[in-house]
Amino acid sequence: MSRITINLLPVEFRIQELKRAKFYKIQSIGIAIIISFIFISALSIVLRILQSQSVSEIANKLDSQQKRVIDLKNTQASLILLKNRLITIEQYLGVSSRSSEVYKLLANTISPSISISSVDVNKIGEVTVLAATSNIADLDDLINKIAVNEGNMDKFIFLSVDSLSRSSDGIYRLSLRLKAK
Amino acid sequence: MKKDLFKFYQTYNIYIFSGVIFFSCIILIVFVIYPQITKLLSNQKIEREVLKRIDFLEVKAQALEGYQSEDLSSKVKFALVSYPADKDFASIIGIIQNLSASSGFNIVILDLSTSSQGTGANLSYNIKLEAIGPVKRMQGFLDNIEKFPRLIRVNSIQTSNSSGDSITISLSLDILYSPVGEDFGSVDSPIPDLTEREKELLAKLPGLAPSLTSGLSSTSSALPRGKSNPFE
Numbered sequence: 001m002s003r004i005t006i007n008l009l010p011v012e013f014r015i016q017e018l019k020r021a022k023f024y025k026i027q028s029i030g031i032a033i034i035i036s037f038i039f040i041s042a043l044s045i046v047l048r049i050l051q052s053q054s055v056s057e058i059a060n061k062l063d064s065q066q067k068r069v070i071d072l073k074n075t076q077a078s079l080i081l082l083k084n085r086l087i088t089i090e091q092y093l094g095v096s097s098r099s100s101e102v103y104k105l106l107a108n109t110i111s112p113s114i115s116i117s118s119v120d121v122n123k124i125g126e127v128t129v130l131a132a133t134s135n136i137a138d139l140d141d142l143i144n145k146i147a148v149n150e151g152n153m154d155k156f157i158f159l160s161v162d163s164l165s166r167s168s169d170g171i172y173r174l175s176l177r178l179k180a181k
Numbered sequence: 182m183k184k185d186l187f188k189f190y191q192t193y194n195i196y197i198f199s200g201v202i203f204f205s206c207i208i209l210i211v212f213v214i215y216p217q218i219t220k221l222l223s224n225q226k227i228e229r230e231v232l233k234r235i236d237f238l239e240v241k242a243q244a245l246e247g248y249q250s251e252d253l254s255s256k257v258k259f260a261l262v263s264y265p266a267d268k269d270f271a272s273i274i275g276i277i278q279n280l281s282a283s284s285g286f287n288i289v290i291l292d293l294s295t296s297s298q299g300t301g302a303n304l305s306y307n308i309k310l311e312a313i314g315p316v317k318r319m320q321g322f323l324d325n326i327e328k329f330p331r332l333i334r335v336n337s338i339q340t341s342n343s344s345g346d347s348i349t350i351s352l353s354l355d356i357l358y359s360p361v362g363e364d365f366g367s368v369d370s371p372i373p374d375l376t377e378r379e380k381e382l383l384a385k386l387p388g389l390a391p392s393l394t395s396g397l398s399s400t401s402s403a404l405p406r407g408k409s410n411p412f413e
Contacts, residue, residue, distance in 0.1 A: 023195050030202035037209045044217035051224055058231050065238035069368050072245040076372060077365035078253050079245075082383075083373035085260035088303065088359065090382055092332050093263070100323045100335040107320060118341040123353075 098125045102180040105155060109145050113138045117173075125180040128162075132173045139164070139174050146178065157181050234369070244372055259386040263330045266361045268295075268306050273356055276331055277310060284322035286314030286350070298355070302362060305355040307336070316348045330386065332357040 007014075069076075096104070099121040106127060110116060117130040133139055147159050158179035165173050190197060270293055281288050290311035297304045314322065319340070326333050336353040366372075375383070 019195075023198070026195055027198060030198055034202055034205055037206050037214070041209050041213040041217070044214055044221065047221055048217050051221060051228075055224060055228060058228060058235070062231055062235050062238075065235050065242060066368055068242040069238050069245070072242060073365070075245045075248050075250060075253060078257050079248070079372055080365050081361060082253070082257050082260055083375065083379070084302075084362075085257075085264045085359075086375065086379040086382060088357070089260065089264050089332060089386075090378060092334065092357065093330065093382070094328045096323075096327055097335045099338050100327060103323065103338050104320055116340070116342060119338065120340075121338040123336050 098180075099123060101125075102127055105180065106178070110142060111138060114142060127176075127178040127180065129176040129178070130173070131176065132171050134171055136172050139172055142174075143176075146176075155181055238368070241372060255387070256383055260383075263386060264332050265358045268297075268356075268358060273308065273331070276329065276333075277308065277354075280322070280325050280329060281310070281312050281314075284314065284325050285318045286312040286322055288312045289349075302359045303357070304359060305334070305357045308354045308356055310352045310354060311349065312352075313347060313349050315346050316342070317346065319348060319350065322350075326352075326354070 102125045103119065103121050106119065106121075106129065110129075110131070113135065114131050114133045117132055118128075119130075120128040131139070131142070143159070143161070146156055156178050158177070160177040162175040162177055163173075164175075167173065274291065274293075277291060278288060288310065290309070292309040294307040294309075297306055299305050323335060323338075326335060334355040334357065336355050338353075339351040341349050
């Protein structure tokens with residue numbers, strides 16, 4: 001036999017009960033949310049505390065490494081000084097200067113039959129040569145070697161015969177000005 | 182008053198409670214969670230950089246500790262002998278005398294200039310050398326000067342034939358030197374790497390350098406000093 005239930009409570013009371021149930025539901029959700037947020041806040045604070053401990057350990061390690069390097073500052077200074085010196089030594093040691101190169105080039109170009117009275121080579125490779133010979137062909141050959149010879153043409157950029165004279169004893173005297181590349 | 186408040190609360194308790202929860206969460210986010218998390222993240226970045234710096238310093242310290250201080254000091258000494266920090270008038274005179282004598286040239290005039298030329302750290306002082314010697318050995322003399330471990334540059338050359346095989350030369354030589362600077366790097370600056378060529382040069386220098394110090398002692402035997410008995 002089915003049971004018959006009759007609710008004798010007034011309607012307002014029922015509405016109030018429903019409202020209370022709804023409030024309890026919202027209250028429990030709200031409490032859960034606020035507890036979660038409090039948990040997250042506490043977690044972030046704990047993580048920061050742990051991180052600050054780790055940071056201070058790292059800072060100590062950094063200090064000790066810095067001290068280690070500072071103790072070796074003399075070695076570093078020596079290395080830097082050595083490197084600076086070696087850069088320049090490598091640049092110049094055994095490397096001919098411009099005037100020296102030009103002199104050697106000229107010495108190899110001028111044949112032994114020509115007597116060189118004087119050679120003047122300056123810092124920028126400008127040369128003045130006073131030469132003398134009894135054979136004009138030698139002088140001609142010299143000028144050809146400097147001005148026309150394929151091997152030397154790209155080495156000298158300027159050639160000027162300042163004077164050419166022949167003395168009564170048959171000696172030809174030549175004054176040349178050159179500029180090497 | 183109290184009754185009114187209680188009635189008001191009972192009517193709107195859902196909204197009041199929700200509002201309190203909401204604002205509490207906002208306060209927690211704004212004053213606790215957000216600052217802590219941003220600080221966490223920024224500190225992590227700083228930590229990474231510091232760890233990187235620690236690694237660099239450790240490698241640098243190990244590399245520096247690998248150098249023998251005595252060996253390094255002797256290498257620096259040889260480098261400073263070759264390219265000194267100051268004008269070395271006394272030793273350069275001996276060197277020039279020795280070079281001239283070994284190339285068969287006799288010095289007539291040796292003129293030292295005390296003034297410096299050049300800019301920055303690369304300085305030089307000038308020596309004018311006048312000497313007489315064989316023509317055939319002129320190129321060898323220039324080579325000897327330029328290959329000598331003490332850095333000397335031939336500035337200008339003037340020659341005139343004295344007689345036959347003999348030549349009078351006038352050389353203007355730049356004697357290089359460089360004052361030692363004050364900047365030797367900081368803790369965080371990297372240590373310089375030596376190239377292969379520089380290491381080879383460094384290995385050669387001690388072999389070449391004895392000739393620098395022997396220059397003064399061998400000079401006396403190389404040049405004629407006049408009669409052994411001046412009273413004859």
